[in-house]
Amino acid sequence: MEGAHWDALPLFLVAGFVSFALFYLYNILWLRPEKIRNKLRSQGIKGPSPSLFYGNILDMRRMVQGEKKIQKDGSRHLAAGYTSALFPYFMRWRKEYGPTFIYSTGSMQLLHVGHPDLVKEISICKSFDLGKPSYMQKERGALFGEGIITSNGAVWAHQRKIIAPEFFMDKIKHMVNVIVEATIPFLESWESLLKSEGGTREIVVDEDLRSFSADVLSRAFFGSSYAKGEEIFSRLRQLQKAMSRSSILIGIPGSRFLPTKNNRDIWRLDREIRSLILNVANERREGSLGSSKKDLLQSIIDGAGAIHAKPSTINGFIIDNCKSIYFAGHETTAITATWCLMLLASHPEWQARARAELLEVFQGRLPDADMLHGLKTLTMVIKETLRLYPPAALVTREAFQDMKLAGIYIPKGIILSVLISELHRDPEFWGPDADEFNPERFAHGISSACKSAHAYIPFGIGIRICAGQNFAMLELKIVLSLLLLKFSFSLSPRYIHSPAFRLTVEPEFGVPLIVKKL
Structure with missing residues (x-):
């Protein structure tokens, strides 16, 4: 027995x-x-019925595939909104359940926020009980780690205190010369290309603008030229593409640990990027980069040392914040510049207006901070580009405690999700021409452009708004103004209008333009 x-x-x-x-x-x-x-549900908020393991992921994938079949030629009219093509499930569920509804991705529960009143409540909430979703550190850890983009609470506050002052206007306006210096070789490379082609040729502008923006970021904040960080930027771009392929699986427990080819690529790229950034930081700490000024890299290194932690934690602090700034600081700006050139090429009347203003303001001189402040037309064009093609697709926040926002009881664990393009193209707030390129709407500022200021959020909202927005606007004004003074642009017949979601919203097939030397 x-x-x-x-x-x-x-x-x-x-x-x-x-x-x-x-x-x-x-x-x-x-x-x-x-x-x-x-x-x-007890508050009248409804949504699609989820399945046990996938939530609504299978329905989302099915709708995306169905939309791709409808758009099988890969081409959409320039004035057509891309939201229904990239996020058809949001559009369908909004029609069924209204602007505020709940849906699921695996074990994650998300509240879709489609009205500016609730966006306003999220924006003015300063409590650490509302922060970046915890899944971002887990699922996007290879790209952002625990840097300023994904961290919360006291850790985030410490990072913001270090990084944000480097982007204050009193510092940014002194970077005009640095950006101009990076722009000149960029312009010369295009002039050299055009010279061999009789002054006119097709150029696919995307990668050139990425390289330029990376060079600006390296010069301005890391004390080196693009050549120094080329490997980092290249691998970050590869990592972005790899992570975008698995983005719809977020929320399925354990999916990021599966040894799929895509996950193995992500793990390898993460290791390589961490090693490259740490090498740059170590060179700076050893004094071999040859920069004695207090730039952003030095501020991050000093801030890491102030946390009195073990070396691995200090190195992680440096690596994660450098990754965040390397990616967010150049990728989003380059994409916006690309969309801006596409829209100017498609609307020659606005290209001519912007160029005429530039000739009047610059009068043959290189730009300074005061000149850039006077560029009203170009500023309107940039704002309208950010409205139609905001580089970030979503603003997300997680409730770490039960709370109430705009009269809605928000239970702990819910993720609030705001689809930026939905707000930016809503006729209720922007009028019947919401899908049209019309920079004139910003002639008297954002408050007169739409019925709610919280329907325009290209840089995010609240205390988590993008720290680098002033620098991004400065860089965009400089590069676009100098390009417009040197060249004219028209769309190539090969251009296919097909925005794609790859963590950012970018042209799926690139933007080939016919560039002519003026």
Whole structure:
């Protein structure tokens, strides 16, 4: 009898472990999410029915595939909004459930926010109980780690205190010369290309603008030229593409640990990027980069040393914040410049207006801060570009405690999700021409351009608004103004208008333009 008892014990333990694991998964995937959903349903907030393991992911994928079949030629009219093509599920669910609804991706519960009143409430909330979703550090860790983009609470406040002052206007306006110096070789490279082609040729502008923006960032904040950070930028771009391929699986427990080819690529690129950034930081700490001034890199290194942690934590602080700034600081600006040139090429009347203003303001001189402040037309063009093609697709926040916003009880664990393009193109706030390129709407500022200032959020909202927005606007004004004074632009017949979501909203097939030397 005793032998039989001991033989059965391992089976009993295995059965108990399996039962516990199944209940744990059932609790994570269904019981806990259903409890959150019921709290919202009781307030009249509805949404699509989720499945046990995937939530609404399978429906989302099916709708995206269906939309691709409709747009099988890969081409859309310039005035057509891209939201229904990239995020058809949001458009369908909005029609069924209204501007505020709940949906699920795996175990994550998200509240879609489609009205500026609720966006305003999120914007003015300064509590650390509302912050960046925890999934971003887990699922986007390779790209952002625990840097300023993804961190929360006291950690984020410390990072913001270090980084934000480097982007204040009193510092930014002194960077005009640095940006101009980076722009000149960029212009000369295009002039050299055109010279061999009789003054006119087609140029796919995307990658050139990425390289330029990376050079600006390296010069302005890291004490080196683009050549120094070329490997970092190249791998970040590869990493961005790899992570965008798995973005729709976010929320499925354990998916990021599966040894798929895509995940293995992400792990490899993460290791390489971390090593490259750490090398740059170590060179700076050893004094071999040859820069004695207090730039952003030095501020991050000093800020890391102030946290009194072990070396691995200090290195992680430096690496994660450098990754965040390397990516956010050049990728989004380059994409905006690309969309801006595409829109100016498509609307020659606005290209001519902007150029005439530039000739009047600059009068043959290189720009300074005062001149750039006087560029009203170009500023309107940039703002309208950011309205139609904001580089970031979503603003997301997670409630770390129960809270109330705009009269809605928000349970702990819910993720608030704002689709930026939905607000930016809503006729209720922008009028019947919401899908049209009309920079004139910004002639008297944002407040007169739309019925709600919170319907325009290209740089995010609230205390988490992009720290680098002033620098981005400065860089955009300089590069676009100098390009417009040197060249004219028209769309190439090869251009296919097909915005794509790759963590940022970018041209799927690039932007080939016919560039002519003036």
